[in-house]
Amino acid sequence: MPNVSTSVVPIRWDDSKGEIVWLDNVQIPWKEVTVSSKDPGRLIKAIQALEIRGAPILGEAGAYGTAMIANNSSNSSEEILKNVIVDGQRLADARPTAVNLSWGVKQIQSVIKAEVENGASPSEVKIAAIAAAKRIQEDNIAATYRIGEHGKSLIHDGDVLVTICNAGTLACDGIGTSTAPMRAAWADGVRFKVLTTYTAPLYQGARLTAWELHKDGIPVQVIADNMAGHLMREERATAVWAGADRILGNLSQESGTVYNKIGTFGLSLLAHELGAKMYVAAPTSTIDPIHRIRDVIIEQRKPQEVETLFNGTTVVPGGVGVINPAFDRTPPDRVSAIVTELGTVTAPYNVSIPKLLSMQESMVRLTENSPR
Numbered sequence: 001m002p003n004v005s006t007s008v009v010p011i012r013w014d015d016s017k018g019e020i021v022w023l024d025n026v027q028i029p030w031k032e033v034t035v036s037s038k039d040p041g042r043l044i045k046a047i048q049a050l051e052i053r054g055a056p057i058l059g060e061a062g063a064y065g066t067a068m069i070a071n072n073s074s075n076s077s078e079e080i081l082k083n084v085i086v087d088g089q090r091l092a093d094a095r096p097t098a099v100n101l102s103w104g105v106k107q108i109q110s111v112i113k114a115e116v117e118n119g120a121s122p123s124e125v126k127i128a129a130i131a132a133a134k135r136i137q138e139d140n141i142a143a144t145y146r147i148g149e150h151g152k153s154l155i156h157d158g159d160v161l162v163t164i165c166n167a168g169t170l171a172c173d174g175i176g177t178s179t180a181p182m183r184a185a186w187a188d189g190v191r192f193k194v195l196t197t198y199t200a201p202l203y204q205g206a207r208l209t210a211w212e213l214h215k216d217g218i219p220v221q222v223i224a225d226n227m228a229g230h231l232m233r234e235e236r237a238t239a240v241w242a243g244a245d246r247i248l249g250n251l252s253q254e255s256g257t258v259y260n261k262i263g264t265f266g267l268s269l270l271a272h273e274l275g276a277k278m279y280v281a282a283p284t285s286t287i288d289p290i291h292r293i294r295d296v297i298i299e300q301r302k303p304q305e306v307e308t309l310f311n312g313t314t315v316v317p318g319g320v321g322v323i324n325p326a327f328d329r330t331p332p333d334r335v336s337a338i339v340t341e342l343g344t345v346t347a348p349y350n351v352s353i354p355k356l357l358s359m360q361e362s363m364v365r366l367t368e369n370s371p372r
Helices: 040-048 055-072 077-092 099-117 122-154 179-187 204-216 225-234 264-274 349-369
Strands: 011-014 019-023 034-037 160-163 193-197 220-223 239-242 246-248 258-261 277-281 327-330 337-340 343-345
Touching: 011 055, 011 122, 019 055, 034 040, 040 055, 040 077, 055 077, 055 099, 055 122, 077 099, 077 122, 099 122, 122 179, 122 277, 122 337, 122 343, 179 204, 179 239, 179 277, 193 204, 193 225, 204 220, 220 225, 225 264, 239 258, 239 264, 258 264, 264 277, 264 327, 337 349, 343 349
Parallel strands: 160 193, 160 239, 193 220, 239 277, 277 337
Antiparallel strands: 011 019, 019 034, 246 258, 258 327, 337 343
């Protein structure tokens, strides 16, 4: 792992209380508020309110939440399985665009199903579910460090990097995804600066990414979203770095399509126009090898997020409509490279991404068949 670390713990499992503990992203940078609960409904509320956010963290929340559903059950192993299937689906549906949430839920459902089929007792099922959720978090954290190692060679002395929203520790655990190459390169002595869009309407770039990078000592400046074109040209930006909530990885020409925070598509167009690179960093759990563009639901959030500022001041005249999509879609021909924990892939993505996933499957089979 690169010589870089972070003191931020965005989510964890409390063994003594059997509950999930998370850092409330809505309160940052004003307060660092820790919340804990063993109520799946409260977890769903936290996910929808963006207290917990970011694709990889949502994967961890999905895993821990499903394990928590099992842990709360006092019935037979078969009833535990029934509960995690029904209540787990509600959890998976909390945010539809980010594929990691449903992925995390399904991972633990599969573990529980296997335990039940093997005749495990209720206590054994619960222990296995919690252990599997912890492994998912450990793997997530390790993946961020490998993303940093794979991506740091794409950052050079004197670079001006642009980023959007927050794909750092708060969203991804470890050292983040889009921030991982930055942190790894900085630890190696590479010197650059970062411009982060404040990312309306909830200012995750200004509140969260700027907070993280400033704590790391990496030079970061916040810009309004509508300043991006002008400042990317004036500052001679070399690359845009973004995370992802879903990356299509099928065999069609749609492979490499990136769903990320609204505004990412616009930055990709600016990067193309100005000769800058457009890099996306994400773990392979964010890759969706099944669905097509027509299948992906773009989450539409409440108008109030646009209508009011954080202090509650209304800024949109009464009676005026608001459109508030949470994500947009960047086509593969605007993505220079995708950096994952298994390596960096480039176009044609309908060849490189399936090859990457095939390598991942081979590694999993090798691990499963190795002597214990």
